[in-house]
Amino acid sequence: MTVIHPNMADENAKIRARDVCVYYGDKKAIDDVSIDISPNYVTAFIGPSGCGKSTFLRCFNRMNDTIGAAKVTGLIELDGEDIHGSRMDVVQLRARVGMVFQKPNPFPKSIYENIAYGPKIHGLAEKKADLDVVVERSLTRAGLWDEVKDRLEDSGTALSGGQQQRLCIARAIAVDPEVILMDEPASALDPIATAKIEELIDDLSGRYAIVIVTHSMQQAARVSQRTAFFHLGKMVEYGPTSEIFTNPIEERTKDYITGRYG
């Protein structure tokens, strides 16, 4: 049973999921979840470990396809278009729906090449000059330009953990996605780097629809305007972040928010 707060349905939803179930072999990891993700907000998925929030997030860019045993049922639409439909090219889908992972995973290439990777494979910038513009713009938006502009040829893996994660965000931005999925983007970082990432999420919201999975409730409260609480593969409650944290309807949500379990 899912509680959805009033006015959460969105005609212009960027992503619309209906009755989505995910199976790993025989195990049901996500049980019948329906949600509308609005383009102008940061949406946070919270819940205890193993509740399926990351699995659900990975449905939006079909990253679950890369896991052989995973099977997704139900309907997921991006701008009204079925992402599992025959006319949807998964490569194009992932260019439109970018992703940032839990552990920073820059490619073992130069900082410049890390950013240029996406534009190159998608043919967004053919000339070196165009590519330079994209690299500078992406790094600037990710708040990393001033730190790395003199060392663009250094390896991306030589950066600190927080810088690596912002590099990964810049890499995702470089292909101009419509949605950015973030899977616990700060969980491997120290508090200062975490603060920078949260600031960055704030800066980016409005320009991109952002969905963030986090196990830190403070983080969800700080960066998001919409929050969905997951438990045991089900979405328990979905509503405005302020409502979820101050005035949850469901007993389980209240228990989790107040730290009774999780």
Next chain:
Amino acid sequence: MSPITLILIALGLGLLGWLAGRAKAWSFQSSDPAQRPTSRPIYHAWYVALWVVIPVLLFVIAWGALAPQLVLQSVLAAPAAESLPAFGFERDAFIGEARAVALGQAPGVFNAEAEPLIAPFREAYARYNSIGIIVTVLIALAGGALAFMRLRPQFGARTRVERTVMMILLLASLVAILTTLGIFASLVFETVRFFGMVSPIDFLLGTKWGPDTMASPDAVDPSRYGALPLFWGTIFIGAIIAMIVAIPLGLMSAIYLTQYADPRVRTWIKPLLELLAGVPTVVYGYFAALTLAPMIRDAAVAVGISGASTESALAAGIVMGVMIIPFVSSMADDSMAAVPSAMRDGSLAMGATKSETIRRVLFPAALPGIVAGIMLAVSRAIGETMIVVMAASPAANLTLNPLEPMSTVTVQIVKLLTGEQSTDHPATLSAFALGFVLFMVTLVLNFIALRVVKRFREAYE
């Protein structure tokens, strides 16, 4: 008295020392935590045992070198030795016969002059054998007693045993290094002798190869020792034709197996592919000589190439390439599988296709392992002998035409060092020079590969 007996005695005493050390250490057990021994009894036991066995082993090694000399000297000092010829072949023969009889290795002497030496030999062996045993036991007891006396509750037997273990491991790794150095030294020695007869320039740059093992060793004809056709044949067959076959097939099968194949398919195909590495090279040789070479000849004739031979470099090279596919593919497979899946996911999530991800991310990250696999394969191919012996040819040709017979360095080494030979003849020595060049080439190849890998690798740590 063989060294084995001495070692067995030492091991027996070592066991006693072990038991004694443990028994003494048990008495150190105390209920007071402050008085608790720093090492468990087993370490005290090993400490004593090592002090018994290691000095004895060192003694046995030294004694093994020394004892025969001492025996010989005491025999020569005997009155019976005075009748021996002063120098030369006969003297050595008599001494050898007498020794063999004294040791029970021969039923009797052939030369009557050796007869009187048997008794002194027997005597000397008996004497030095007893000395060997007595010294062994004394050393073992002394070492054991010394170690036993040092055992105290607070004695750090554990760290000392640890240090000994480290030394033993170090020795083990030195064996491999010293063997390599020894091989290298023996090659250098013989090669220098060869280059005293034939100049290195004639050898390395000459284009005609045909050492005559029957010619007089004093009148060397350097123009017959031009090894260039052999080096070319080796590189052409092993490093060019074989690699043209092995690198693409090996890499593509590795990519298929790691990235595309269903796990069930993979569990079948991978072992089958690696089975290729287990086929004896002589069987590949049959295949090359009896099946592939005639096919290539017929095909060449059919398209109008008249001079094609049944002993072609192409047949040998292709079969060699197939043989080394597993070297390339399994190293490439392992190193691509070792690239963290976060790299792959990162690229896929950017909207890269599978093949773009492999080409731009996985492949560069796995490059060191892939290059290492290729280098290993090249070394194997260059050193491979059997296939070329059977399918290529003993005749050394300097040609670019893969359909002609060619010979390689290893084939010539086999040819020169089998059958009748004289160790002083330049033809025999030239085999060592060939081996030396082969050794250097593989060394340089490995060195270059290491540098290349270091420079271009994309480390993902």
